[in-house]
Amino acid sequence: MNTLIDHIGQYTVDGVSKGAIYALVALGYTLVYGVLRLINFAHSEVFMVGTFAILVTYTLLDVQQYPALVVAIPTALLGLVVAGLASGGIALLVERSAYLPLRRKNAPPLIFLITAIGISLILVEVFGLLLPRRIGHLLPEVFGRERAASLSVPYLFERKPVLTIGDTVIDSIHIIVVVAAVVMMIGLDLFINRTRYGRGVRAVAQNPQTAALMGVNQDRVIMLIFVLGGVMAGAAALLWTIRIGNTQSAIGFVIGLKAFTAAVLGGIGNLRGALLGGILLGIVEVYAAAITASIWEDVFAFIILVIVLMFRPTGLLGESLGRARA
Amino acid sequence: MTTPETSTPVESAPRHAAAEAPAEGNVLRRLNQQRRNAQAAIRQRWEALPKWQRVIAVLAFIVFLYYLPWLGYLPGGAPPRNPVANLQIPPFHLIRTDLGSGGSPWAAVLFTCALYVMVAIGLNVVIGLAGLLDLGYIGFFAVGAYSVAIFGSVDSPVVQALQERFGLSQDWAIGWALCIPIAIVLTSVSGVILGWPTLRLRGDYLAIVTLGFGEIIRIAARNLNGQSGPNVTNGPRGISAIPGPEGPPSPDNQIFGLTDAKPWYWLALTLVILMVLGVRRLEHSRVGRSWLAIREDEDAAAVMGVHGFKFKLWAFAIGAVLGGTSGFLFASRYAYIDPNQFDLQLSILFVAMVVIGGSGNMVGVSIGAILLVYLPERFRDLDEWRMLYFGLAMVLIMILRPQGLIPSRRRARELADRAEEVRGGRHRAEEATINA
Numbered sequence: 001m002n003t004l005i006d007h008i009g010q011y012t013v014d015g016v017s018k019g020a021i022y023a024l025v026a027l028g029y030t031l032v033y034g035v036l037r038l039i040n041f042a043h044s045e046v047f048m049v050g051t052f053a054i055l056v057t058y059t060l061l062d063v064q065q066y067p068a069l070v071v072a073i074p075t076a077l078l079g080l081v082v083a084g085l086a087s088g089g090i091a092l093l094v095e096r097s098a099y100l101p102l103r104r105k106n107a108p109p110l111i112f113l114i115t116a117i118g119i120s121l122i123l124v125e126v127f128g129l130l131l132p133r134r135i136g137h138l139l140p141e142v143f144g145r146e147r148a149a150s151l152s153v154p155y156l157f158e159r160k161p162v163l164t165i166g167d168t169v170i171d172s173i174h175i176i177v178v179v180a181a182v183v184m185m186i187g188l189d190l191f192i193n194r195t196r197y198g199r200g201v202r203a204v205a206q207n208p209q210t211a212a213l214m215g216v217n218q219d220r221v222i223m224l225i226f227v228l229g230g231v232m233a234g235a236a237a238l239l240w241t242i243r244i245g246n247t248q249s250a251i252g253f254v255i256g257l258k259a260f261t262a263a264v265l266g267g268i269g270n271l272r273g274a275l276l277g278g279i280l281l282g283i284v285e286v287y288a289a290a291i292t293a294s295i296w297e298d299v300f301a302f303i304i305l306v307i308v309l310m311f312r313p314t315g316l317l318g319e320s321l322g323r324a325r326a
Numbered sequence: 327m328t329t330p331e332t333s334t335p336v337e338s339a340p341r342h343a344a345a346e347a348p349a350e351g352n353v354l355r356r357l358n359q360q361r362r363n364a365q366a367a368i369r370q371r372w373e374a375l376p377k378w379q380r381v382i383a384v385l386a387f388i389v390f391l392y393y394l395p396w397l398g399y400l401p402g403g404a405p406p407r408n409p410v411a412n413l414q415i416p417p418f419h420l421i422r423t424d425l426g427s428g429g430s431p432w433a434a435v436l437f438t439c440a441l442y443v444m445v446a447i448g449l450n451v452v453i454g455l456a457g458l459l460d461l462g463y464i465g466f467f468a469v470g471a472y473s474v475a476i477f478g479s480v481d482s483p484v485v486q487a488l489q490e491r492f493g494l495s496q497d498w499a500i501g502w503a504l505c506i507p508i509a510i511v512l513t514s515v516s517g518v519i520l521g522w523p524t525l526r527l528r529g530d531y532l533a534i535v536t537l538g539f540g541e542i543i544r545i546a547a548r549n550l551n552g553q554s555g556p557n558v559t560n561g562p563r564g565i566s567a568i569p570g571p572e573g574p575p576s577p578d579n580q581i582f583g584l585t586d587a588k589p590w591y592w593l594a595l596t597l598v599i600l601m602v603l604g605v606r607r608l609e610h611s612r613v614g615r616s617w618l619a620i621r622e623d624e625d626a627a628a629v630m631g632v633h634g635f636k637f638k639l640w641a642f643a644i645g646a647v648l649g650g651t652s653g654f655l656f657a658s659r660y661a662y663i664d665p666n667q668f669d670l671q672l673s674i675l676f677v678a679m680v681v682i683g684g685s686g687n688m689v690g691v692s693i694g695a696i697l698l699v700y701l702p703e704r705f706r707d708l709d710e711w712r713m714l715y716f717g718l719a720m721v722l723i724m725i726l727r728p729q730g731l732i733p734s735r736r737r738a739r740e741l742a743d744r745a746e747e748v749r750g751g752r753h754r755a756e757e758a759t760i761n762a
Contacts, residue, residue: 022478039530096499101725106744108460109530114681115724117461117674121717253670257541295549302538310523311654 004290009168010241012287017174017243020181021283024236025259025275027188028091028229034205034269035225038099038109044256045123046091046230051247052142052239053086053128054079055153065154072156078237079156083234091230092223094119120252128249150248153241177239184235185275186312188228192271201225205269254298256296258285261305267315276316346472391595395433397421397586421704433587435703437659439696440594441652445681446695447601447688448648453677454613454686454734456641457621458525459533462540463649464673469516470650471668475510476500476558476567480574482565483557502569502658509654510647517646518639520569525638540673547665564664568657575661582658582700590659597655601648602688612639671713678716682723684730686737693732 004011025047032040063075098115128147136143142151163170192198203211204221212218240255241247262281266273281301288300308315372380422432445467452460476482477500485499500508524535551561559565568572570582571593581589608614616637619627624634657663675698683694698716702709723730729738 001464039534070694098721098725102728105728105741106747107728107741108744110453111724111728111741113459113530113533114677115721117677118717118720120725121674121713122721123712125711125717129711193512195394257534257538264531264534292554295545299542299545302535302542305538306523306535309535313527313531 007167007290009166011290012283012289013168013170013174015283015286016279017177017282018286019262019279020178021236021239021243021278022255022259022262022281023275023278024181024184024232024239024261026278027185027232027271029260029263030228030266030268030271030274031201031225033263035201035222036099036103038112039116039260040091040094040113040226040229041113041256042094042098042119042123043233044252044259045120046087046094046252047233047237047240047255047259048127048247048249048252049090049123050083050234051153051251052066052249053083053149054236054238054241055142055247056139057082058154059139063154063156066158067156076156076242079238079241080235084231085234085238086238087234088227088230090123090232091226095223095226124249124252147249150246151218152246155245156242166320173243177243180235180239182275184232185271188232189271190230197224200248206270259300261301264305264315265308267317270315270317273315273317280316388599392592394436395591397432405610430703431587433591435700437587437591437594438703440591440598441656441659441678442679442699443598443692444594444601444652444655444697445649445676446683446691447598447605448645448652449676449680450685450688450691451605451608451617451648452641452645453680454691454737455609455621456617456638458638458641459530459677460536460642460645461533461677462520462536462538462670462673463645463676464541464668464670465520465536465543466513466516466646466649467538467653467656467672468540468543468665468668469513469646470509470653471663472547472559472565472653473512473650474502474505474654474657475568477508478505478569479565479567481560481567483552483560491747493578496576499574502571502573505569506654509650511651513646513650514643516650517643520646521639521642525635525642537670537673540670541667544665544668544670559665562664562666564662566662568661568663569572570658570661584661587659590655594655597651598692601651605648608644613637617641618736645682675716678720682716682719682730684733684737686734687730688729690732690734696728706710715732 026041028043028046029040032038032043057079058075060076061078063071066072066074098119100114102112102115132143132146136146145151157172159174160172161169162172162175192201200216200221201213201224203214203216204218208218211221258281259278262277263274264277265281266275266277281304283303283326284304285297289297292300347525375383445463449460449463452458452463478482478498479485480497482499488494489496489498494540520536520539524532527535546555547559548561549555550558551563553561569575570579572579572582575584577583582593616627616632619630619632620634620637628634679694679698680691681694682698684690698712702712708715727733728741
């Protein structure tokens with residue numbers, strides 16, 4: 001307890017940078033939920049695919065640990081593009097191949113959820129077992145080991161203190177992660193609130209039938225939100241590799257669960273809620289890890305989720321994507 | 327964004343017309359029709375039989391189930407190592423798992439099947455009957471397993487603390503039979519503790535929260551090791567010397583030993599039969615009918631005076647006790663447990679059993695459980711890839727046959743009804759007979 005109070009600033013900064021990544025992943029849940037009222041359980045694996053896409057890119061480009069800044073920045077941008085494409089592509093593929101047939105049948109939510117679990121299993125096994133078996137010899141750095149083996153991703157940026165306030169050290173990684181996450185989120189917020197496509201998304205979220213009557217192509221809106229959510233997960237994957245520097249085929253599960261918790265915390269279906277929820281969750285977790293042994297932090301995340309759902313079932317900022325900014 | 331097009335409820339008629347086009351779809355349709363007719367004919371035959379004949383058939387089947395461990399050779403003979411030399415009943419030996427090199431003992435596989443059938447029947451109460459997606463069922467399984475381990479084993483820190491506190495001898499522990507009521511109380515309490523705050527939530531939130539619950543139980547079992555919390559479970563070291571019906575594991579045990587799985591299988595089978603009878607009664611009781619009403623339409627059920635929350639809580643508590651019983655048996659059989667045996671993959675496997683088999687139908691979920699345990703054992707190569715196959719099977723079944731392999735007829739009707747809502751009732755008559 002005392003360590004927490006003594007270093008509260010440091011813990012808060014760490015929590016914010018941890019939470020920023022949760023927030024980006026949470027956007028994927030929130031977008032899909034806002035429009036389809038469906039928990040895209042497979043979204044965690046979309047994130048996982050993003051981290052693998054980055055690892056493949058780095059391996060092909062032979063990126064070393066801590067390259068010069070001139071190399072690091074373009075590499076990071078390239079990583080962002082590749083991860084965005086891979087994650088967005090996978091999200092779209094999942095939508096088209098699994099959810100579309102179910103929507104045509106007007107299946108109950110339970111069926112969607114079970115399908116999504118199935119998709120998650122498939123993706124984890126494909127990256128943990130199938131690809132290592134089939135193409136492991138081609139890219140031994142990425143697919144050389146099977147299952148939950150942890151793969152290290154080269155760090156692009158060194159962790160250097162930038163700003164010191166009292167005992168609180170804000171370092172380069174904190175700044176990169178938080179700034180990048182906030183930029184992505186502002187971009188998404190502008191896209192949803194200011195563009196023609198965004199208006200379509202909001203219209204479908206508010207009332208699908210009326211939106212269809214007004215000439216909004218619902219099917220295209222749905223594809224769009226899956227891709228947008230995927231791209232955000234790709235960005236989160238890049239920041240994850242910058243901050244943590246490793247990945248594995250089973251990485252998605254815990255992060256997905258945390259991100260979903262974050263989305264619910266802020267109000268699922270609400271974009272700004274995802275940001276708030278993600279950052280709150282990050283801070284709570286870091287505090288919890290400081291107070292108790294850090295192995296209890298996952299338990300804390302769930303208990304907070306249950307408490308929030310009990311007292312405010314629609315999350316802190318309320319639920320609706322359509323009404324977030326009418 | 328501008329073209330008004332497809333997938334709005336009103337306009338999906340063309341797609342359906344396409345399905346009727348004379349293509350291979352027609353062949354499938356005809357085959358499906360034939361299958362349906364055959365099923366209906368068999369059911370009619372069965373229902374036309376006099377009651378005593380049906381009872382005899384069921385009893386004969388149960389006797390066959392008890393006989394299963396000897397399948398492929400006659401009772402009393404030595405287990406066949408060389409399949410060609412010893413087998414007396416040819417077609418059946420192909421079913422056994424222990425004939426090739428490195429196969430698991432057949433009776434042990436049977437025990438595992440029976441154990442998971444118990445789990446499937448318990449989870450079916452929650453998912454199939456009440457329609458609550460519980461992804462953390464492993465939590466109840468673990469609570470059941472740990473209740474016999476913590477209170478019944480001399481290796482457990484709690485028992486050791488009690489020995490010290492009350493000056494009891496080193497091999498004192500609570501008896502196996504006394505652990506049963508303890509386990510029932512603990513699991514039903516854990517069901518209520520999980521259900522009370524969460525069952526008011528919408529279905530999809532419930533799934534995530536239960537998933538979290540399963541993980542919390544595992545983390546707690548791992549962390550309550552004396553260092554990061556009080557010592558209750560020995561943490562990752564696990565608890566050994568868990569008793570069975572004959573007391574703590576020892577070479578003197580005549581029936582329920584560690585090597586011979588046959589008595590354990592018979593015990594599990596007996597419990598399965600009791601559970602099936604119990605759940606059948608429950609299904610047709612007031613509680614069971616309320617569950618169906620809640621599953622089909624909670625608001626409508628509430629209007630008719632069905633107290634949704636109360637009955638959901640019942641479903642959770644009953645499901646928890648059934649899952650806990652299986653966990654209890656699991657711990658007794660293997661005499662050792664540790665937290666890693668209760669990971670979420672197993673929990674997902676439980677859901678897969680129910681869903682693939684056909685949620686809501688006890689025969690269906692039992693067959694789902696048997697398939698998911700038996701296939702990887704019989705075809706060892708499958709084992710490594712099984713999560714991949716489960717994933718594929720879950721997705722394909724949800725898309726092509728959301729009601730499961732052997733569905734409950736009622737459930738199939740519900741799903742067909744929902745699909746029909748989209749089609750605007752054009753093929754009402756035809757749809758109504760689907761899978762009937």
